[in-house]
Amino acid sequence: MLFDREDDDFGSDAATRALSVTAVETDFMARVYAKQACWYDLWFGPTLHHGRLVAIEHMGIAPGDRILETGFGTGINAALYPRNCHVTGIDFSASMLDKGRDRVEQKGLRNIRLLEMDASHMMFADDSFDIVYAPYLISVVPDPVQVVKEMRRVCRPGGKIIVLNHFRSASPIFSRFERAISPFTVHLGFKSDLDLPGFLAQAGLQPISIKKVNFPRLWSLVTCIKD
C-alpha cells in the first residue's frame, strides 16, 4: 500500500475530485517566480536539498541518458547530474531561467541545455527522453495532471517519470491546516495541499515507489516507469 489516508471531509472519488482548494493561472505563478528568482535558492535551497539528492540516486542515470528536468528554475540541481548524461532543462519563468543559465555557465556544465517552455505544452517529440523529472514543480503549475501527461508523452517506453513534491498530509489535522494555508502559500510559489492519491489517479500514474524525503518527511519522491 503506497498511502493510507482515510477519506476525509473533502474526500470523494480520487479520479474526479479537486486536487487543491487553490486554483492558479500560469501568468500569476510567472509573476511570483519573477520576484522569487533572487532569493529562491536561499529559501528553498538547503531545506529541500535532501529530496534532490535522493531523486538523483533514484534515477539510476546511465552514461548517455537523456534527461528532461521540468521546472529547471535557478539550476539548483544542475551540478548534481553526472557529466556523461545529457540534460535538457525547461522553465516557464525567464527570470528563473536567467539564473539557471548563469549557474550552468559558471560551473561549465556543457551537458546541459535550457529552453523557455510551458511544461503543460512541451515542444518535444514523443519518447524523446530516458528520464523525465519534475522537482518541486507539480504544486506550482495550474494543471498538474496535464503536466504529467506531457511528461509521460515525451518519456520513452521503459523510461522513468519522477515527481518530487510536497503533498497533503495523511494526518487529518495537518491536512486541514495545509488546506487552510494554501490560498496564502501560492503567493510564495506553491500550493500546500496537493492531493497525492487524487493526483496519481487522475494522471494515471502507477508508481513503483513513493519515498518520503527531506526533514521533516513532508515531501514525496514518486517514481514511475512509462509503459
Next chain:
Amino acid sequence: MPVDAELLEILACPNCKTPVTLVKNGTALRCGQCHRVYPIKDDIPVMLIDEATIEPEAG
C-alpha cells in the same frame, strides 16, 4: 549549449507537432507548418506560443 542537431531532431511545434528549423542565422526557430518563429535569447530558445511571431517568409 547552443541549439544543436540533436535538439532540432526532438523539437516540435506544439501547435501542429511538426519539426522546427533554425532560421535568421541561428537566432530563431521556425515551424514550417504554421510559420511561427520562436526567438532564441541568450542561447535559450523561447518556445512559447505567445512569444512567437508568425512570419511566412522568415529565413
